[in-house]
Amino acid sequence: MTETFAVTVPKGYRVGVWEVREPIATGAFGSVYAGRRVGEGAEGLPRTVALKFLPTGTGTPRQLTHLRELVERELALLRRLHRPRLIRMYETLTVDDPDRPELDGATVLVLERAERSLSTLLASSPRPADGPALLAQICEGLAQLHSAGWVHGDLKPGNVLLMADGSVRLADFNMAAELDGTHAYTPAFSTADYTPPELLWCEIGERGRRIRPSADVWAFGVLAHLVLTGSFPLPGATPAVRRDAAVAYARGTDTLRLSPELPDTWREIVRACLARTHADRIGVEALLRRVRAAEGGGGRRPFGLPLPRQVRAARLLPALRRSRREAAAAAAAPTAATAALGYGITTWAGDAAENGAAHAGAAAASYGADELRTDRGVPPAYRLLIVETAHDCGREGVTPALIAAMLKVESNFDPNLSDPAKDEYGIARWTPKVLRWWMNEDGTPGETVPEPPFPPAESIPAMGRYLCWIAPRLDTGLPGDKRVLLAAAYRTSYRKVNDAGGVPPKYRDYAERIAYHLKEYTPPGRP
Numbered sequence: 001m002t003e004t005f006a007v008t009v010p011k012g013y014r015v016g017v018w019e020v021r022e023p024i025a026t027g028a029f030g031s032v033y034a035g036r037r038v039g040e041g042a043e044g045l046p047r048t049v050a051l052k053f054l055p056t057g058t059g060t061p062r063q064l065t066h067l068r069e070l071v072e073r074e075l076a077l078l079r080r081l082h083r084p085r086l087i088r089m090y091e092t093l094t095v096d097d098p099d100r101p102e103l104d105g106a107t108v109l110v111l112e113r114a115e116r117s118l119s120t121l122l123a124s125s126p127r128p129a130d131g132p133a134l135l136a137q138i139c140e141g142l143a144q145l146h147s148a149g150w151v152h153g154d155l156k157p158g159n160v161l162l163m164a165d166g167s168v169r170l171a172d173f174n175m176a177a178e179l180d181g182t183h184a185y186t187p188a189f190s191t192a193d194y195t196p197p198e199l200l201w202c203e204i205g206e207r208g209r210r211i212r213p214s215a216d217v218w219a220f221g222v223l224a225h226l227v228l229t230g231s232f233p234l235p236g237a238t239p240a241v242r243r244d245a246a247v248a249y250a251r252g253t254d255t256l257r258l259s260p261e262l263p264d265t266w267r268e269i270v271r272a273c274l275a276r277t278h279a280d281r282i283g284v285e286a287l288l289r290r291v292r293a294a295e296g297g298g299g300r301r302p303f304g305l306p307l308p309r310q311v312r313a314a315r316l317l318p319a320l321r322r323s324r325r326e327a328a329a330a331a332a333a334p335t336a337a338t339a340a341l342g343y344g345i346t347t348w349a350g351d352a353a354e355n356g357a358a359h360a361g362a363a364a365a366s367y368g369a370d371e372l373r374t375d376r377g378v379p380p381a382y383r384l385l386i387v388e389t390a391h392d393c394g395r396e397g398v399t400p401a402l403i404a405a406m407l408k409v410e411s412n413f414d415p416n417l418s419d420p421a422k423d424e425y426g427i428a429r430w431t432p433k434v435l436r437w438w439m440n441e442d443g444t445p446g447e448t449v450p451e452p453p454f455p456p457a458e459s460i461p462a463m464g465r466y467l468c469w470i471a472p473r474l475d476t477g478l479p480g481d482k483r484v485l486l487a488a489a490y491r492t493s494y495r496k497v498n499d500a501g502g503v504p505p506k507y508r509d510y511a512e513r514i515a516y517h518l519k520e521y522t523p524p525g526r527p
Contacts (some may be wrong), residue, residue, distance in 0.1 A: 006381075006455070007031040007053040007106065014038070015108050016093045018051060026381055030054040035110065045090055052109040053095075055102070077150060077173045085141030087161060087171040088112040114171075115164050118227075119157035126230035132266075134160075135224050136295040137168035139288050142220060145170070146213045146284045149179045153211055155219035156194045157226070177211065192243045192391065193232060194219040197250035198278060200243060214278035217287060221273025228266055229259035233274060237370050240391045250276050265294040369523070372400040376520050379413050382427075382456055389464035395471040397482040401526075403463060405517035406487050409510065415456050425452035428459040438462040438469075463490070470494045478502055487514040 006026050013020040017039025024032040035051040082088065093108040121128055128134065138160055145152055152159075153175035161169045192200070196218035199211065225233040234249065235257055236242035248254035256274060258267055269290050272282035282290075368387035372378060378386070386407070390400045410429040411417040417424070423431050435454060437445045439462050450458075467486050473494045478485055479502050488503045488511050489496075496504050503511040 007055050007103070009033055009051075009053055009103065013103075015051065015095055016091070016110070017045070018049065018093075018110065020051060024050060034113065046113075048113055049090065050111045050113040052111055053103075054107045054109070056105060056107045077176050077178075080148075083141070083144040083148070085137060085144050085168060085170055087114070087169040111171075112163075112169065114161035114169065116162050117158050118160035118162065118168075121162060122157055122227070122230075127228065131227040132295040134162075134168060135220075135227060136291050138170070138223065139220060139284070139291045141168065141170035142216050143284050143288045145176075146216070150176055151179065151211055151213050152176050152216050152219075154191065154194070155216050155223065156191050157223065160223075179213070192239045192388075194222050195243075195246075196278065197246045197276075200247055212278050213284060214281045217273050217281045217284060220287070221270045224266065224273070225258065225262060225270050228263070229261045231259055233258055233270060238368070238391075239387070240394065243391075252276070263294075269294060368400055371523065371526070372404055373521050373523050378404045378408075378521060382407070382413065382460065385456060385460045389461050392461070393464050393468035393471075395468050397471055397486050398464065398467045399483065399522075401518055401521040402467070402483040402486065402514075403460065404521045405483075405514050406463065406490065407460070408517045408521075409487075409513045415459075416453060418452065426454035426459045427456045428454075428463045430454055430459055430462065435459070435462055438466045466490060474498065481515065481518070483518055484511050484515050487511065 007030060009020050009023075009031070011020060011022065017037055018035040019038045021034040021036050024034055026032070031053050033051045033053065035049045037045055037047050037049070077086075079089070088111065090110045090112070093110065095103045095106040095108060097104050118134065138155075142152065142155070152170065152173070154172065155170070159170065159172040161171050163169060196215050199215060222233060225231070232242055233256060234242045234245040236245050245254060249256060256271065258270060262270065269282075269287070272290070273287065275281045368383060371390070372383065372387060374383075382404075386403045387400045390398055390403055407413055407427055411427045413427060415427045417426055417429065419425065419429070422429075425432070432449045432451065435458075436449050439450065439458055467490060470486055470489045471482075474482070474485055474489060475498045478497070485497055485503065488507045491507055491510055492504060
């Protein structure tokens with residue numbers, strides 16, 4: 001396999017009673033590997049699991065604080081809640097291996113192993129035949145969470161897992177939070193397409209962003225429309241445009257335009273989920289009753305119980321057992337376990353055959369495909385981060401293609417780049433004392449100068465913030481592509497670009513390489 005994993009663990013490595021096997025998936029902060037039980041004294045545990053490695057023993061103080069907070073959220077829920085529709089955690093371990101400093105101190109979550117995520121299924125079958133049954137199980141999972149006093153906070157296809165028997169599990173609980181009265185408090189991160197409009201403009205307090213259970217209901221409505229029609233319920237070719245449409249809808253200046261392919265019964269369900277205000281949205285228990293009736297169960301199945309195993313297998317396994325060629329063509333990954341912290345799993349290692357060979361497959365490889373080409377070598381692990389970083393800025397010229405082109409030229413997407421002679425490190429070639437000023441979302445400099453290595457999850461958003469700051473400071477009327485001018489200013493300064501009336505001679509070779517990769521990464525038809 002060719003992907004760069006956030007946490008590299010060699011095959012055969014032992015942690016507790018588990019032996020690490022083939023890689024499954026990776027994200028910005030953690031990586032997931034298949035695990036096989038080989039030790040004694042593990043009666044009652046399955047033979048195979050998913051091992052989620054989180055590097056809680058290494059990194060900068062700020063990164064570790066953030067990562068541990070996310071780990072604690074996920075652990076708190078998984079330790080306290082054991083429900084049929086939630087991914088099961090068997091145990092947690094801490095790596096004690098001073099001879100491997102990159103692994104020493106890592107937290108390992110031993111999780112139930114899934115076949116694939118819903119996002120990979122949708123990549124190969126945008127409108128799965130058993131969509132209503134899948135949605136009924138997803139809704140059961142939400143009802144189980146809410147009845148226990150928790151909010152998921154990041155419901156989306158990548159966080160819905162399909163098991164070998166066709167049943168569904170909700171996963172990736174690092175944004176989940178326990179209700180404190182009518183609200184919970186979560187980190188200020190979620191996927192825009194599944195975020196209710198009231199959270200798109202809310203303020204972030206000391207405890208995080210206030211969120212209600214109705215946020216999960218909104219996300220379910222979006223997901224249901226996507227599963228049943230293959231499209232989003234709000235118009236727009238990009239997440240940023242759809243985000244603006246959601247805000248306009250909530251303010252009453254736009255209306256929902258649901259697909260005509262949505263069945264009438266489900267149309268009413270989706271409308272009830274996507275009410276303009278949180279107070280008008282349907283509650284999850286009433287939603288579950290309506291979903292079960294629409295799915296055909298009529299509410300007769302006991303709460304939380306799956307469809308009979310034979311029915312589930314007959315309905316789902318044909319979709320799950322696709323050929324290697326079909327899965328590769330669809331960039332689907334049928335051996336997903338769970339999502340890594342912060343940004344979810346973004347690179348899926350793919351279908352591991354019995355002979356141990358793995359092919360590259362990425363559920364997120366197509367994310368933002370209308371803004372960033374999927375066939376020109378941008379690593380799938382960084383796509384979501386690149387696209388969302390550009391969206392967070394929103395200024396002219398700061399595009400996913402620009403950020404990808406700059407990462408290519410700066411480091412060739414190498415997260416471990418180290419150039420002590422220039423004091424530059426990581427995927428975006430940050431100088432530590434400069435990164436200090438751009439690593440915080442609120443624009444305040446860090447209290448201390450960070451020390452390399454700088455993870456992509458920190459370096460790429462910081463690049464976006466700096467470009468966003470540069471953009472309005474470039475003189476209007478400068479000749480050439482503004483994106484190339486922004487890149488030149490990133491490499492030198494906006495003042496030098498303004499003084500030179502364009503790209504300074506010293507940086508023209510750099511600018512030409514940026515321009516080349518901009519053209520390479522920009523989809524046809526986009527400027």
